[in-house]
Amino acid sequence: xxxxxxxxxxxxxxxxxxxxxxxxxxxxxxxxxxxxxxxxxxxxxxxxxxxxxxxxxxxxxxxxxxxxxxxxxxxxxxxxxxxxxxxxxxxxxxxxxxxxxxxxxxxxxxxxxxxxxxxxxxxxxxxxxxxxxxxxxxxxxxxxxxxxxxxxxxxxxxxxxxxxxxxxxxxxxxxxxxxxxxxxxxxxxxxxxxxxxxxxxxxxxxxxxxxxxxxxxxxxxxxxxxxxxxxxxxxxxxxxxxxxxxxxxxxxxxxxxxxxxxxxxxxxxxxxxxxxxxxxxxxxxxxxxxxxxxxxxxxxxxxxxxxxxxxxxxxxxxxxxxxxxxxxxxxxxxxxxxxxxxxxxxxxx
Amino acid sequence: xxxxxxxxxxxxxxxxxxxxxxxxxxxxxxxxxxxxxxxxxxxxxxxxxxxxxxxxxxxxxxxxxxxxxxxxxxxxxxxxxxxxxxxxxxxxxxxxxxxxxxxxxxxxxxxxxxxxxxxxxxxxxxxxxxxxxxxxxxxxxxxxxxxxxxxxxxxxxxxxxxxxxxxxxxxxxxxxxxxxxxxxxxxxxxxxxxxxxxxxxxxxxxxxxxxxxxxxxxxxxxxxxxxxxxxxxxxxxxxxxxxxxxxxxxxxxxxxxxxxxxxxxxxxxxxxxxxxxxxxxxx
Numbered sequence: 062x063x064x065x066x067x068x069x070x071x072x073x074x075x076x077x078x079x080x081x082x083x084x085x086x087x088x089x090x091x092x093x094x095x096x097x098x099x100x101x102x103x104x105x106x107x108x109x110x111x112x113x114x115x116x117x118x119x120x121x122x123x124x125x126x127x128x129x130x131x132x133x134x135x136x137x138x139x140x141x142x143x144x145x146x147x148x149x150x151x152x153x154x155x156x157x158x159x160x161x162x163x164x165x166x167x168x169x170x171x172x173x174x175x176x177x178x179x180x181x182x183x184x185x186x187x188x189x190x191x192x193x194x195x196x197x198x199x200x201x202x203x204x205x206x207x208x209x210x211x212x213x214x215x216x217x218x219x220x221x222x223x224x225x226x227x228x229x230x231x232x233x234x235x236x237x238x239x240x241x242x243x244x245x246x247x248x249x250x251x252x253x254x255x256x257x258x259x260x261x262x263x264x265x266x267x268x269x270x271x272x273x274x275x276x277x278x279x280x281x282x283x284x285x286x287x288x289x290x291x292x293x294x295x296x297x298x299x300x301x302x303x304x305x306x307x308x309x310x311x312x313x314x315x316x317x318x319x320x321x322x323x324x325x326x327x328x329x330x331x332x333x334x335x336x337x338x339x340x341x342x343x344x345x346x347x348x349x350x351x352x353x354x355x356x357x358x359x360x361x362x363x364x365x366x367x368x369x370x371x372x373x374x375x376x377x378x379x380x381x382x383x384x385x386x387x388x389x390x391x392x393x394x395x396x397x398x399x400x401x402x403x404x405x406x407x408x409x410x
Numbered sequence: 411x412x413x414x415x416x417x418x419x420x421x422x423x424x425x426x427x428x429x430x431x432x433x434x435x436x437x438x439x440x441x442x443x444x445x446x447x448x449x450x451x452x453x454x455x456x457x458x459x460x461x462x463x464x465x466x467x468x469x470x471x472x473x474x475x476x477x478x479x480x481x482x483x484x485x486x487x488x489x490x491x492x493x494x495x496x497x498x499x500x501x502x503x504x505x506x507x508x509x510x511x512x513x514x515x516x517x518x519x520x521x522x523x524x525x526x527x528x529x530x531x532x533x534x535x536x537x538x539x540x541x542x543x544x545x546x547x548x549x550x551x552x553x554x555x556x557x558x559x560x561x562x563x564x565x566x567x568x569x570x571x572x573x574x575x576x577x578x579x580x581x582x583x584x585x586x587x588x589x590x591x592x593x594x595x596x597x598x599x600x601x602x603x604x605x606x607x608x609x610x611x612x613x614x615x616x617x618x619x620x621x622x623x624x625x626x627x628x629x630x631x632x633x634x635x636x637x638x639x640x641x642x643x644x645x646x647x648x649x650x651x652x653x654x655x656x657x658x659x660x661x662x663x664x665x666x667x668x669x670x671x672x673x674x675x676x677x678x679x680x681x682x683x684x685x686x687x688x689x690x691x692x693x
Contacts, residue, residue: 220443224585238575241589333650336590357654359575369580376443376581 065106065403067200068129069152069159070136071118074173077150084142087112091139096194098135104128107198109191109205111166113183115173118152120163122200122403129153160204160399161392167212169221170384176221176377181212200402204395211391219387221380224373228256228366229263231373232340236264236308239336239359247271249306250291251299251319253281256342257312264308265289273306275299277313300324304331310340311347322351329355340366411472413464418472421465422486423524428458429493429517436510440583451509452500458516459493466490472533476549479534484552484672485523489516491556492563495600499560505588505596511563519559543614550611551633555668557604558640561597562665565658568593572655594654597661598647605644608637629674636668 072085087095092112099108099119105128108121119136123129133151137144154162165171167184188205191197197205216222225231233243240246248269250261253276265272272291276282279293286293294302303309303324313319320339325348329337341348341362353360361369411418432454439446466486469477477483496512499505523529567587574584587593612634619626643660646652652660 235575235580237589238571238580238587239590241592333653334594336654353576356656361578365578368578372581 063126065122065124065200066126066155067120067159067204067399067403068123068156069118069120069154069162070129070132071111071116071152072147072150073116073118073152073171075171076152081142081146081150082115082117085117085136085140086114087117095136095139096196098139099132100194100196102128102131102135105132107201108196109187109201111184111187113180116166118166120159120201120204122198157392157396160396161388163204163208164211164388164392164395165385167208168215168384168388169212170381170388174226175374175381176223176226178216178222181209184212185209199405200399203399203402207391207395207398211388211395214391215384215387219380219384221377221384223376223380224369226370226374226377227263228342228363228370229260231366231369232260232310232361233263233267235340235359235361235369236338237267239338240307243267243269245270246307247273247305248308248310249294249299249302250274250285250289251296251309251311251347252276252313252343253278253285254312254314254342257310258285260310260312260340260342261285261289261291264310269308273302275302277315300327303328303337306337307335308338308340310342312342313347315343315347316345318347318349320348320352322349322355325349325352325358326355329358333357342366411468413468418465418468419524419530421461421468422520425458425462425465426517426520426524428454428461429489429513429520432458432509432513433517436507436513440510440586443582443585445506445586446510448500448506448509451513452497455493455500455509455513455516456497458513459490459497462486462490462493462520473535475535476545478548478552480530480532481673482523482526482530485519485529487549487552488555488559488669488672489519489523491553492516492519492559493556495557495560499596499600505564505592507567507583507586507588508563511567512560515559515563541618544618547611547614547618550607550614554604554607554611555672557600557607558661558665558668561600561604562662564593564597564600565661568597568658569655569662572658594657597657601640601644601647601661605637605640608640612637629671632671632674636664636671639664639667 072082074082077085087110092110095110099105104124106122106124108119111118111120119132133147134144137147162171167181169176169178169180172180188197191201225234236243236246243264246269248261248264248271250257250272253274261272272289273294274282274286274289274291275294275296276285277296282293299319309320311320325337336357336359339348339352339358339360341360344363346362348360350360352358413421432451435454436446436451466477469483473479478487492512493516496508500509568590570584571587571590571593574580574587575590619630643652643657643664647657
């Protein structure tokens with residue numbers, strides 16, 4: 062009888078296209094059903110399911126090699142996915158390699174957006190859910206706890222999480238560089254389009270002081286204002302309102318500039334001490350480029366934000382090798398601790 | 411006068427070494443695109459401050475007064491003032507890179523003063539003739555110069571951050587700079603503190619000058635001019651007439667002018683004061 066193995070079985074954005082990931086996604090009852098199936102699976106000693114929009118990965122301890130094959134069959138049956146199709150997208154790793162993979166996932170270097178932090182929370186949630194269901198044991202407990210420490214370590218000691226990479230987050234980062242504390246800032250959102258809304262939400266999540274929405278379509282403005290718990294400003298009074306705001310996010314479909322240099326200069330005369338930050342997310346641009354020449358005024362358009370985002374992404378990618386090497390060291394140490402536990406499980410069985 | 415066998419200049423060299431180390435470590439961290447440890451920077455600068463305080467104390471004991479009797483001592487005292495303020499401000503406002511820039515300024519001021527033997531060729535014993543008020547006036551004036559030095563640094567940081575944001579160069583050194591608004595707030599506070607200290611100093615000085623109007627010479631008027639200029643800047647800033655980059659540039663230029671004015675002011679003081687050559691320098 063062979064010793065139990067630590068394994069990973071699943072698929073991620075690296076191995077599977079979106080359509081297949083959709084099929085594999087364990088939404089709602091499916092996740093409960095899978096847990097029920099796996100609990101009764103012979104030889105599966107411990108397991109935890111990591112289920113995100115980009116990956117479905119099952120980490121576990123299998124008593125026999127065939128246990129993983131049974132698990133795969135259960136997963137395919139539940140998702141009504143052909144076994145041959147799953148075989149093409151399957152990611153199956155064992156022992157030390159599976160451990161290294163988990164560390165890389167938690168540290169964010171396996172993510173689509175390299176260095177993103179959300180994944181660590183998702184791994185923590187997956188572990189907490191497994192713990193609550195009683196499907197973890199000495200091996201997974203050790204592995205996951207050490208994984209969280211390793212992920213935190215690389216985040217603190219490398220630049221893998223430096224700089225934002227979504228346009229909305231880059232805009233918020235820039236606002237922080239100008240104002241420091243956003244809680245005392247007032248944001249004016251001009252235009253109720255998708256990208257404007259996304260940026261407004263990013264600001265909202267950072268607890269900006271006040272927010273107002275202006276749109277040609279007053280109904281759209283009202284709807285967005287309601288979802289953001291913001292006020293509304295009549296579109297034709299934007300110029301008048303400008304001096305009272307610190308940040309203006311423009312994303313209208315207007316064919317000409319709606320904020321002119323003269324308009325911004327007038328606004329600055331009423332608020333000379335506090336800077337004014339314009340974010341132009343529209344195409345064609347909503348803000349005259351000359352606005353950037355005014356003192357204490359900062360203007361970023363879509364291209365500028367995309368450039369910053371690309372620079373941040375390049376920086377993160379440059380850090381990947383350093384992170385991987387740090388995680389390899391961690392995985393070596395952790396594997397030396399885990400191996401005897403696996404043997405312990407073997408003795409117990 | 412020595413302590414543990416080391417003279418005042420030796421202690422001041424050690425202090426300079428600390429400021430230099432802080433500056434070099436900060437530069438290395440920036441070149442590697444890493445955030446420097448604020449605690450480590452603070453600790454090294456604080457160690458330098460302790461050593462410099464000791465050195466200045468020994469010098470003060472030797473010259474029987476506040477050690478601001480020659481150009482060397484004036485530069486040392488100005489650097490000491492800036493550092494002491496940084497230790498308060500750095501702990502309170504936690505402005506990143508302020509420690510780096512302060513260590514850079516202090517390293518320059520102290521190393522240059524130590525490296526210019528002519529500046530310390532003559533030491534004035536009891537330079538203020540035992541008049542405590544005059545000594546307080548001079549010390550306060552120099553301390554306010556330390557405040558203005560720090561103001562010039564925060565203004566320089568403001569200009570760098572503005573340049574970074576305007577020209578979309580956000581990486582490297584720029585990525586660690588404090589926000590525009592934080593820098594503006596700290597600059598206004600420093601401007602206010604500097605003006606108050608200098609007003610206090612000149613108030614004491616004016617009391618003595620009024621008793622001896624003949625003693626009011628060009629260098630004293632120069633000092634009053636520096637004070638007047640800073641007062642004007644403060645008023646214009648508080649009335650929102652001088653803001654943003656223009657304010658920052660004025661603060662930098664004004665500090666350079668103030669520093670240059672120290673030469674003639676010092677040269678004019680106590681022209682017939684008893685002078686002694688310094689003891690042989692210890693390494």
